[in-house]
Amino acid sequence: MKICLINNIYRENPKTGSEAIARAMVDGLRKKNQVFVITAATDHAADKAVYEIKSLYKKLPKIIFPIRLIWHLFDSVDALKYLKIKKILLKEKPDLIITHNLKGLSLLLPCLFKRLGIKYIHILHDIQLIYPSGLIYYSKESVLDYPWTKLYIFFSRYLMQSPDIVISPSNWLMNMHLKRKFFKNSDILILPNPALFSNSEKISGQENEKFDILFIGPFSLSKGALFALRSFIDLAEKNKDSRLIMVGHGPDYNEAKKIAKNQKNIKFIFDDSHKKIISLMKEANCLVVPSLCYENSPTVIYEAASFGLPVIASRIGGITELIRELGGLLFEPGSKEDLIKKIEWALMNKEKIKTIGKTAKEKVKNYSTSNYIKKIEDLVN
Numbered sequence: 001m002k003i004c005l006i007n008n009i010y011r012e013n014p015k016t017g018s019e020a021i022a023r024a025m026v027d028g029l030r031k032k033n034q035v036f037v038i039t040a041a042t043d044h045a046a047d048k049a050v051y052e053i054k055s056l057y058k059k060l061p062k063i064i065f066p067i068r069l070i071w072h073l074f075d076s077v078d079a080l081k082y083l084k085i086k087k088i089l090l091k092e093k094p095d096l097i098i099t100h101n102l103k104g105l106s107l108l109l110p111c112l113f114k115r116l117g118i119k120y121i122h123i124l125h126d127i128q129l130i131y132p133s134g135l136i137y138y139s140k141e142s143v144l145d146y147p148w149t150k151l152y153i154f155f156s157r158y159l160m161q162s163p164d165i166v167i168s169p170s171n172w173l174m175n176m177h178l179k180r181k182f183f184k185n186s187d188i189l190i191l192p193n194p195a196l197f198s199n200s201e202k203i204s205g206q207e208n209e210k211f212d213i214l215f216i217g218p219f220s221l222s223k224g225a226l227f228a229l230r231s232f233i234d235l236a237e238k239n240k241d242s243r244l245i246m247v248g249h250g251p252d253y254n255e256a257k258k259i260a261k262n263q264k265n266i267k268f269i270f271d272d273s274h275k276k277i278i279s280l281m282k283e284a285n286c287l288v289v290p291s292l293c294y295e296n297s298p299t300v301i302y303e304a305a306s307f308g309l310p311v312i313a314s315r316i317g318g319i320t321e322l323i324r325e326l327g328g329l330l331f332e333p334g335s336k337e338d339l340i341k342k343i344e345w346a347l348m349n350k351e352k353i354k355t356i357g358k359t360a361k362e363k364v365k366n367y368s369t370s371n372y373i374k375k376i377e378d379l380v381n
Contacts, residue, residue, distance in 0.1 A: 002034045007100035008057055010039040017299035018125035022100045024196055028373035036092055038085060040104035051088050053081050057104025072132045076159060078106035086112055094118060096380055103128055107159035122163040124173050126296055129156045130180060135222050136294045138316055138333040153180055162186040165379055169193045169297035170318030194372035195302040195364045211242040211347055214284035216277060216300050218250035224290030226252050229259055231336045235343055236265050242347060247280060248272045281307040286346055289313035292334055297322055305364035310357035312342050326360040
């Protein structure tokens with residue numbers, strides 16, 4: 001079978017969960033199928049099976065809000081990209097198209113797929129079809145009721161039409177779309193994302209003197225980096241048996257280092273490479289996922305489970321489903337008191353928290369990439 005996979009970013013070293021899953025799908029599907037990629041940004045320029053459609057998408061975070069909003073409107077109906085991609089599809093003649101994030105590539109594409117009569121699967125990763133940035137913050141849900149948001153939803157729903165099949169990793173994300181009347185005539189499937197890390201033999205945090213709490217991700221408001229940092233500082237005033245290890249970089253990185261300047265039990269690691277994350281997950285006692293925005297199904301939770309690393313996470317969006325399925329502790333988003341309470345419970349119940357990690361390690365074996373690819377292939381064979 002010849003398959004076209006479309007995602008707005010396709011890199012050798014993915015930096016987001018959606019990128020990583022798109023990349024894993026290409027690698028997995030190529031074992032039995034012919035696969036080519038259409039993207040708005042890539043570092044695979046020499047790969048003849050990767051077509052790059054130039055777009056401003058990758059520069060979007062640097063553009064001021066009013067201009068960014070105008071860009072979103074033009075991007076949704078970008079006829080030039082429509083014609084460029086049509087030319088590629090007529091040349092390649094795929095049997096199946098699988099799309100991930102279409103921002104930067106035009107929402108006219110679903111109409112193109114229908115006109116060409118090509119079977120089409122869309123995989124949801126976030127709420128960009130509902131809200132342009134894909135970021136809705138806890139207690140700020142009212143933005144979804146703004147007139148311009150409703151107008152945006154109307155147009156994106158009209159342009160997306162009804163793919164043959166729509167896949168979501170979480171019930172929460174799918175329900176967000178169905179509630180707003182997306183995908184009326186599509187077949188719906190809830191299929192958790194694959195766990196992309198290999199299932200390590202070693203259980204995390206076996207030999208630590210201190211209880212190491214790991215944060216991995218962008219230092220940004222949405223990921224709750226500064227919130228987690230301030231919560232830990234309050235915890236450390238009465239409990240010296242833990243250490244916070246913060247991995248990554250981002251807009252709040254320098255601010256985080258200033259806040260933690262005199263804190264001996266806080267360590268910053270700028271290196272967030274695949275190799276480094278594996279090493280840290282093997283050594284930590286737990287992972288904290290303090291998201292302040294509604295997330296779908298964070299890849300980092302699957303990764304932690306692969307190493308038997310227990311997770312303490314915000315009770316928000318699709319995170320709630322994933323933690324309840326794999327095991328872990330949930331706390332009220334943005335509640336410093338509740339997060340501290342959950343960490344204190346972990347410190348006082350080290351054997352129980354290890355058991356939670358071991359259970360997650362067993363359960364996540366069902367989320368292998370090979371199982372995921374087989375389910376995708378079964379849908380179309």
